[in-house]
Amino acid sequence: MTLTHLNERGEASMVDVSDKQNSHREAVATGRIVMQPETLKLLADGDMPKGDVLATARIAGIQAAKRTHELIPLCHALMLSKVSVDFELDTVEHCVRVRAFCRLEGRTGVEMEALTAVSVACLTLYDMCKAVDRGMEIMEVRLDHKSGGRSGVWQRQEASSAADSHAVLDARASDGPAVTEETPIEIRFFAELRERLGVEKLSVLPGHLSSPTLMAVKEWIKSQVDAPQALDQARLLCAVNHDMVQGDVAVNPGDEVAFFPPVTGG
Amino acid sequence: MIAIQHDPFDIGALYRRLSxxxxxxxxxVSFxxxxxxxxESPEVTALTLEHYPGMTERALENVVERARQRWQINDVIVVHRIxxxxxxxxxxxxxxxxxxxQAAFEACAFIMDFLKTSAPFWKKEHTSSGAYWVSERESDLASLKRWEQ
Incomplete structure (x- = not known):
């Protein structure tokens, strides 16, 4: 880790953000609202008194993301380039799972927007269904993944539980817009390259790459970091799953990709 | 035995363990x-050594395995500090x-030559006028040539 407020000699130094390049920032937040099985059935069948519940909650979530700065005191107003809100009806745990994805090119993150979208979508689901079920519970509103900016990628680490495997099975079984359960590709940097990039680890969902290749991973990294030219040096070494590789190779979900300068041990 | 450790090692103890x-x-043969x-600078005051956990062990195991295929080796110890x-x-x-x-001399040199060019370790040298990452040496790459069969 490097301290952004210290220069090479360890002296305090103010960070000038005007030179900071806009980076590609994304965040995924999720949450769920648990209800009576009968309520879920009414919702699935489109028989709720207030009409199309999911369509309304989706619009509510998207609108909320765009207005996050009005709700959260210290949030900047952002020009979001993409907001999506998806639902998954889980009949095993009789709940609606909500997933929000936000993206922008900018100097500040989009976690708050994604969390706000999930929260308001859940509140709207509550409002639309409360006539038949006042005991619904909004639960586990949380950030699952973020990328871009100096702190790079953050991914929620989850101990696999029965509930998770249910979620995966259900996502596959449901007809609606399913949550794609992708395993991220982990990316690591070492030594001088790590210092030049100012980041030690990144992770990317395979779906965010233009192709499942090492070159596409490199291009994606360049879109995320403040010093993309650091990846253009001729003698850059690369390893996939702890084996040195040369040229372009295929990269699969769950792979660990590492970039580093020539080695100097011994 | 292959070990990557922060602590200093005792070469005498390693020798006894091996023999x-x-x-x-x-x-x-020990190196x-x-x-x-x-x-790179005339007054190096310290260095820090970084490695890639997981890959470094694997790279060292590969080098030792290649040496074992080439020479009749009874045992090998590689200890690298970080x-x-x-x-x-x-x-x-x-x-x-x-x-x-003869085999011991050659295998020891072989392991060191490949360790220096393929095991993911990086040195940062500290001097009174600042710190820098050590560059790779052409001579290290050139010394691999003698092992080409």
Whole structure:
């Protein structure tokens, strides 16, 4: 880790953000609202008194993301380039799972927007269904993944539980817009390259790459970091799953990709 | 044995570990790499060594395995330190035991040559005027040539 407020000699130094390049920032937040099985059935069948519940909650979530700065005191107003809100009806745990994805090119993150979208979508689901079920519970509103900016990628680490495997099975079984359960590709940097990039680890969902290749991973990294030219040096070494590789190779979900300068041990 | 550790090692203890009770061993060659007080800069005051956990162990195992395929080796020890070190500190030890000396000399040199060019370790040298990452040496790459069959 490097301290952004210290220069090479360890002296305090103010960070000038005007030179900071806009980076590609994304965040995924999720949450769920648990209800009576009968309520879920009414919702699935489109028989709720207030009409199309999911369509309304989706619009509510998207609108909320765009207005996050009005709700959260210290949030900047952002020009979001993409907001999506998806639902998954889980009949095993009789709940609606909500997933929000936000993206922008900018100097500040989009976690708050994604969390706000999930929260308001859940509140709207509550409002639309409360006539038949006042005991619904909004639960586990949380950030699952973020990328871009100096702190790079953050991914929620989850101990696999029965509930998770249910979620995966259900996502596959449901007809609606399913949550794609992708395993991220982990990316690591070492030594001088790590210092030049100012980041030690990144992770990317395979779906965010233009192709499942090492070159596409490199291009994606360049879109995320403040010093993309650091990846253009001729003698850059690369390893996939702890084996040195040369040229372009295929990269699969769950792979660990590492970039580093020539080695100097011994 | 392959070890990557912060702590200093005792070369005598490594030698005994390699050779005690091994009556078929007729030769042991050991190499120790140390921190010099001059390198790219004339006044190196310290160095820090970074590695890639997981890959480094694997790279060293590969090198040792290749040496074993090439020479009749009884046993091998590779110990590499990481972290902060000062001039005079030991960095790396490679010990090879064989029946006759020639194989031990060659295998030890082989392991060091490939360790230096393929195991993911990086040195950062500290001097009174600042710190920098050590560059790779052409001579290290050139010394691999002699192992080409």
């Amino acid at each position: 005690d009770g091994c009556h078929g061993t007729g030769a042991v 120790v790499g140390r921190v010099r007080d001059f390198n 972290g902060y070190m000062t001039p005079g500190d030991d960095i790396v030890a490679v010990l090879v035991s064989t029946v006759h000396r």
